[in-house]
Amino acid sequence: MGKVNVCLKRSYIIVICLIAILGALMLAFTLLSHGLLHEEDEIESTLPVIHGMYVLSIITPILTIIGLYGACKEKKWALMMFAVVMILGSLFWITCDILLLALRPMVAEVQKSDYLQLLPLNNPSEVATDRMKAAQIEFQCCGLDQGYLDWGYNIPESCLCTKEPTNPCVAAPRNSSLSEHLVDDQHIMIYKESCLPYMTAHMMMIIDSAMGIILGVTLLWVLSVVLCILILCRLNKKEDIPVVVYSPEAKAGNHSPLTDAVENA
Structure with missing residues (x-):
């Protein structure tokens, strides 16, 4: 069994330690x-995703322990399992x-369709109203579509x-519920743009971030596999042992040349 390079082994240990840390962070998240979702109404639809994350975040540290054991003790079975x-x-x-990339346009259309079902906004549910108000404050917009x-x-x-808005504003209609805020017959300024484009862009940003994180995790996992295979190749490599040749002269001891040299001196 060949010797494993120290730098190779340390690189492998560092990579699997990073994977273990990511697994712990995934479990905490x-x-x-x-x-946070325990008391939400949509908890039933998100339970399969949460259960899958539990499985991944628990299996990952176990795998890293097996891989670390295999590298430190140079156990082939552990490295092969890892x-x-x-x-x-x-x-x-x-x-x-790949699925997130393929479903990205569909998610945007589904989200748009779901939000448009809330129209008109003058008679939505309390949950929808609170969600819209929070979105309007966050994205500095008003309404959904119009x-x-x-x-x-x-x-x-x-x-x-706000006093220093980042999005354009227009004067609110004088017959709206905001007319009670009129002071000295001044116009009440409200946000001009609707919220649906901002909400869709926010969802796309979340999906893109998730895709980036998954890609980074995938590259890290692939790197650990490459390092693990290199270690296995080093362990399977046979060392070159010099061949020992038996010599009768070496056993008997042939010192005559040295003796003759001493006598001649």
């Missing part, structure tokens, strides 16, 4: 997300990235422009 499972995991991450017209007469205060 999963626990936090599960706790390599096989990590290859399957890498294929899983690549599949997830701007403040989507609210009809009851334009919420979340549509009011």
